[in-house]
Amino acid sequence: MATSPSSSGQEARERVARRLRDLRADAGLTGTELAVRCGWTHPKTSRIENGRTPPTPDDIRRWCQACDAEGQAPDIIAESRDAESAYVEWRRKVRAGLKRLQDSYLQLYRSTELFRIYSPTLVPGLLQTEGYARAVLSATADFLELPDDAEAAAAARVQRSQIIHEPGRRFVMVIEESVLYHRLGDTDAMAAQLGYLLTAGALPLVSLGIIPHSSPRGLWPQELFHVYDDQLVSVELMAARVRITQPSEVVLYLKAFEQLRAMAVYGADARALVLRAIEALH
Structure with a gap:
């Protein structure tokens, strides 16, 4: 706990x-x-x-x-x-609704040039399709017993994600292969999400790595975290989001990210993992 x-x-x-x-x-x-x-x-x-x-x-x-x-x-x-x-309760943060939470990230996103994201459980928010995002946010609202504004929140998340097409920024993302198999939404929504990963992984500003189940582990799966430039780490827990700015701790997360990134596969090998997951849907 x-x-x-x-x-x-x-x-x-x-x-x-x-x-x-x-x-x-x-x-x-x-x-x-x-x-x-x-x-x-x-x-x-x-x-x-x-x-x-x-x-x-x-x-x-x-x-x-x-x-x-x-x-x-x-x-x-x-x-x-x-x-x-640093310790921000999710319940307090989302009291005004999940859409408001999505909008609250805009200033941080605009001021960041290099995004590093590691996720062991979900497709990163910046790469989520609207159907997948709606399923994630609806489940979040239900679990936290919040008003369900997942429809508007998902649309806001997708709109916010357009930043990955804007020049001047880079996005380095690493996910575990298991992310591809966690069913969120119906089959059509999951298929659309996996299909979008094939497209997003080829975007010029995006580097998407996938750590295969079979990859030798130099570091075990970690908590979901985002690194914004070299200044801020945001770690997502069940009850809260922790914001880390202490330089020595930021360095620790950067070290972990580089080790996890080195275990991942990219390009054709990553596409093969996504295609295998799409086949497993049927």
């Missing part, structure tokens, strides 16, 4: 506090000495170290400078921001 957003956020704040406390200890400074170097009172140092007061980016920069560890400031600032806003 996913950790609740409130406890997850508190745990993240406490991790930031521990990192700062360890920096001070490693520098051989007392709380009072650090406070003097930072230009604030000792009680503020104590509140930050005990996780009672979240530090501002300026607080973190001063802290790291006082400990001769300026190089760690960007990573700790990103971790602190994640602690406050």
